[in-house]
Amino acid sequence: DAGVTQSPTHLIKTRGQQVTLRCSPKSGHDTVSWYQQALGQGPQFIFQYYEEEERQRGNFPDRFSGHQFPNYSSELNVNALLLGDSALYLCASSLFSGRAADTQYFGPGTRLTVL
Amino acid sequence: AQTVTQSQPEMSVQEAETVTLSCTYDTSESDYYLFWYKQPPSRQMILVIRQEAYKQQNATENRFSVNFQKAAKSFSLKISDSQLGDAAMYFCACLYGGSQGNLIFGKGTKLSVKP
Numbered sequence: 001d002a003g004v005t006q007s008p009t010h011l012i013k014t015r016g017q018q019v020t021l022r023c024s025p026k027s028g029h030d031t032v033s034w035y036q037q038a039l040g041q042g043p044q045f046i047f048q049y050y051e052e053e054e055r056q057r058g059n060f061p062d063r064f065s066g067h068q069f070p071n072y073s074s075e076l077n078v079n080a081l082l083l084g085d086s087a088l089y090l091c092a093s094s095l096f097s098g099r100a101a102d103t104q105y106f107g108p109g110t111r112l113t114v115l
Numbered sequence: 116a117q118t119v120t121q122s123q124p125e126m127s128v129q130e131a132e133t134v135t136l137s138c139t140y141d142t143s144e145s146d147y148y149l150f151w152y153k154q155p156p157s158r159q160m161i162l163v164i165r166q167e168a169y170k171q172q173n174a175t176e177n178r179f180s181v182n183f184q185k186a187a188k189s190f191s192l193k194i195s196d197s198q199l200g201d202a203a204m205y206f207c208a209c210l211y212g213g214s215q216g217n218l219i220f221g222k223g224t225k226l227s228v229k230p
Contacts, residue, residue, distance in 0.1 A: 031216065033216050042119075042208075042221050042222050043220050045216075045219070048216040048217070055216065058217065092160075094216065102216065103162060106152070108157065108158055108159040109160075
């Protein structure tokens with residue numbers, strides 16, 4: 001049973017560049033959430049996708065955008081990178097059951113460094 | 116604002132002993148769900164245990180159990196018979212019924228296990 005996978009593992013970019021991170025959900029899951037985890041902090045919710053639509057969004061600027069594909073995989077795009085965007089980006093998948101209590105399972109994350 | 120607080124940045128336990136990690140949360144919601152996640156140095160966030168707020172019985176999962184005090188808004192994690200592999204960052208998180216998947220995390224507790 002394949003778990004949540006993310007690519008790439010590590011990424012180094014310079015300020016002003018754009019980056020795309022990818023996530024494949026756990027088998028049987030249809031919902032993908034993205035989190036940003038700064039060093040020494042707990043993860044912060046960016047947004048969640050279900051049925052190829054952004055269902056909820058956290059307090060992140062429009063530079064952060066996403067997409068969900070028909071196979072439920074997802075991308076996180078960040079434009080005009082800032083030094084402060086350096087973080088571990090975590091993807092979590094869940095199975096939508098009509099309630100907000102769906103347990104989320106996390107991938108290994110992508111470490112983004114902005115120079 | 117809904118918050119989750121972990122007041123112990125670091126904890127240490129002797130192998131085979133028991134340790135309790137603390138977590139408090141603040142919400143006016145009646146429908147919510149609480150989680151403990153473990154994040155080892157490999158970075159992958161692993162679900163340890165889950166508790167539904169409407170259930171009075173404390174959740175248990177093998178050596179892991181919780182002490183859920185709803186009136187005090189407290190949700191502590193007890194690890195029995197600690198093992199070297201338990202060493203990790205532990206995050207308490209809350210999923211509020213009114214949200215669509217926005218996990219709110221504490222800042223984490225770093226657990227060390229001494230042989």
